Amino acid sequence: MNSLKVILGLKPRVIYPGHGPAVDEPIARIEEYISHRELREQQILKVMRDTDKALTSMEIVKIVYKDVSEQLHRAAEFNVCHHLDKLVKEGKISKLTEPQTIKYKII
Numbered sequence: 001m002n003s004l005k006v007i008l009g010l011k012p013r014v015i016y017p018g019h020g021p022a023v024d025e026p027i028a029r030i031e032e033y034i035s036h037r038e039l040r041e042q043q044i045l046k047v048m049r050d051t052d053k054a055l056t057s058m059e060i061v062k063i064v065y066k067d068v069s070e071q072l073h074r075a076a077e078f079n080v081c082h083h084l085d086k087l088v089k090e091g092k093i094s095k096l097t098e099p100q101t102i103k104y105k106i107i
Helices: 001-009 026-049 056-064 070-088
Strands: 092-099 101-107
Touching: 001 070, 001 092, 026 056, 026 070, 056 070, 056 101, 070 092, 070 101
Parallel strands: none
Antiparallel strands: 092 101
């Protein structure tokens, strides 16, 4: 998120992503990325507020991405883990390390 906001502040006229074609209207695309990530974060927080127990990242994925093929859940978990790390750093959730599993709980 910080990187996207830095790039947005530079007001580029074109950006060259790591894959795919150049983006000629990068401001709108970056704002779209930021908005999408903020929405996803709110979905994760809602799931955590709506439960009384600590959840693994995959349990969160199965709720937030319930309409997405299970074949894509591992990839989705990668993104959810980034959100969870951010939320832990911000003090919004706690990370609980249990034997052979990591769970997260709303504070």
